Amino acid sequence: MSPASVWQNALIRATRRTYKPALTLPLLVLLSACSGTAPDNLGIHDGQLSACPDSPNCVNSQASDARHAIEPLPLQGTAEETQARLKALLSAEPRVSVVEEAPGYLRAEFSSKLMRFVDDVEFMIGAAEVDVRSASRLGYADFDVNRERIEHLRQRLSE
Structure with missing residues (x-):
């Protein structure tokens, strides 16, 4: 449930x-x-995570524009070890559900505390780094919540 x-x-x-x-x-x-409803463009397509929409409520380590770009996460050991560590970190975060897992890929849903807005966060774990995408399902602006979330996870991953 x-x-x-x-x-x-x-x-x-x-x-x-x-x-x-x-x-x-x-x-x-x-x-x-x-x-909201999970978008149908989530997942890995041709070796890429989906691009961010025009709205500022999304960050993506594969984006080329400054508004949406964020650095990928570093590996912590092998890709498999990093994926296991990320999954453990996500499981320890409040209001987070890991909803999809495959070798080299994780997707989680983050719910806001007050209104239960849902953001979709994806991780594509490669041989050299972890590409990330974090996007709000609803609304236009997110007051940098998605960017701060990824930076928080970056810090936790490096501990």
Whole structure:
């Protein structure tokens, strides 16, 4: 069960206890609207992660423009060891679910604390470095949340 589902079930139980069933549906609709739907362009295509959209709410280590560009993460040991370390780091972060894993690839969903907005974060682990892409599903600006997330993971990976 995803963290969002657990939270939504707790919300339903709490709402029933306070005898305000009329609030349940609008809150659930609001929460599901904030999470959005995973884009269909995620994953590795022709050896690349998907390009960022024109909006500033995305960073990608394969991007050439300054607005979206970010440095790839360094390997920590072999590619396999780095992937295992990244997966462990992601599992230790709050409101993060690893939703896809394959050799050389991880995808995680990060949920914001208050409104449960979901960002998709991808890692393509190569022989020399880890390419990353972090993008908001909804909205236009992200106040550098995606960039700060990758820099936080960079720091944690190097510890």
